[in-house]
Amino acid sequence: MTVFKRMVGLAMLLLLVGAIALAVDAARFFFNPLPNEQGKLIAVDPGMSFRAIAGRLADEGVIAKPRDVRYLSLYARATDQAHRIKSGEYVVPAGQTPAHVVALLVSGNTRQYRLTLVEGRRFSDIRRRLADNDALKHTLAGKSDAEVMAALGHPDEAPEGRFMPDTYLFPRGMTDLAFLERAYAAMATFLEQAWAERADDAMVDTPYEALILASIIEKETAVPAERRRIAGVFSRRLEKGMRLQTDPTVIYGIEDYDGNIRRSDLRRDTPYNTYTRSGLPPTPIATPSRAAVRAALNPAEGTSLYFVSRGDGSHVFSDTLAEHNRAVQKYQRGS
Incomplete structure (x- = not known):
């Protein structure tokens, strides 16, 4: 019985030491900045599991050790955030803690791309700029201008002049149609406002x-x-x-x-x-x-x-x- 008690005591001591070591290691991970020394671009695909996301962070050098992948996954599940991650591209800055990275992925604050529609250009120029942008998802290739306007919900309108020239920010994967919807809505809203403020002697009806x-x-x-x-x-x-x-x-x-x-x-x-x-x-x-x-x-x-x-x-x-x-x-x- 005495030997058995000693063995149980030793096992409990080993478990305690292991638990303390695990806690110390976990604290090392959670309370220190992650190892990436510069911003890293991380792509989160639609439907991606958090474990896969954590693995991608490791592949990009944001997470250094395999066990840290498990720590981050456990943290995301324990804080009920694993299922709230939003897809898209994220720039993970240097010096972030694991909690900050999870919060970033939940925020939906994805990397934004820029595309400028220049005033004075034709709709054909706009279509070329959209087609040449590899951050957009292309759905309009091969469609006529009339088919594009029909897809936008304005089948009886000519496209020329309908899209607001401006610099637009958008996440990777936005469709070219969705981009045009934004530019169309921007021009329509502005034109309505400007029309309401027109001079009495304006010679347009x-x-x-x-x-x-x-x-x-x-x-x-x-x-x-x-x-x-x-x-x-x-x-x-x-x-x-x-x-x-x-x-x-x-x-x-x-x-x-x-x-x-x-x-x-x-x-x-x-x-x-x-x-x-x-x-x-x-x-x-x-x-x-x-x-x-x-x-x-x-x-x-x-x-x-x-x-x-x-x-x-x-x-x-x-x-x-x-x-x-x-x-x-x-x-x-x-x-």
């Missing part, structure tokens, strides 16, 4: 007409101070029944534009030729900026009916055709 006019203003000038002046010129011409006679609309209607606009192009009738047709073209010709939309809805007062480029991005404004012709002679023909 609908928000869509404002979008069309804004796209022309966007293509005519990159000088912020000129936008409202150009909007004023176009508004006065519309009011007087004069044709807009603006080159960017003609260019938009040329199927294979080679960079040169010719007299024959100005005479050739298309729905976008504002030398041969009165009023606005049927759709926007580019993606307008917020500033261009505001200008279209708040044109500057004045008397000018013409403008011509100086060749440096700015323009000369004229009240009469005679003045305009002199400006054209000076700045366009060099005499």
Whole structure:
């Protein structure tokens, strides 16, 4: 009996020593920074188990020892967080504790990618930018523009000008369709707000007409101070029944534009030729900026009916055709 008691006592002592050693080792893991000395990108796949996630952290050097994988898994389950992990890409900074890493994975604060839609570009350019971005999930390849708009829930709308130019942040795996939904909603919301704040003398009858006019203003000038002046010129011409006679609309209607606009192009009738047709073209010709939309809805007062480029991005404004012709002679023909 005495030998048995001694053996039981020894076993209990060994268990106690083991438990203390385990506790000390666990404390070493939980209360010290993890070993990665720089940020590590960790991808959490949809439906991934926490044990698999912990294994991926080990593969990337965030966790150093195999038993630490078990510690982290036990911690996540014990704190009821293992099933709350959100999929996506996470950047695990250096110097984090295990608790901070689990909290990060639960937060859904995933790595964000940037994609900029530039004002003045066409929808075809937007589609190319989306197709070239490898962080997006591509679902629109091979679809026509009409099919894209139908997928967005707007089957009767032309896509040109409908998407807000801006820099967007998104997680890896977002679909190109979801990205376009954001940009479409951003433009629709802004256009509604700008329309509500339009000037009484705005010469457009609908928000869509404002979008069309804004796209022309966007293509005519990159000088912020000129936008409202150009909007004023176009508004006065519309009011007087004069044709807009603006080159960017003609260019938009040329199927294979080679960079040169010719007299024959100005005479050739298309729905976008504002030398041969009165009023606005049927759709926007580019993606307008917020500033261009505001200008279209708040044109500057004045008397000018013409403008011509100086060749440096700015323009000369004229009240009469005679003045305009002199400006054209000076700045366009060099005499």
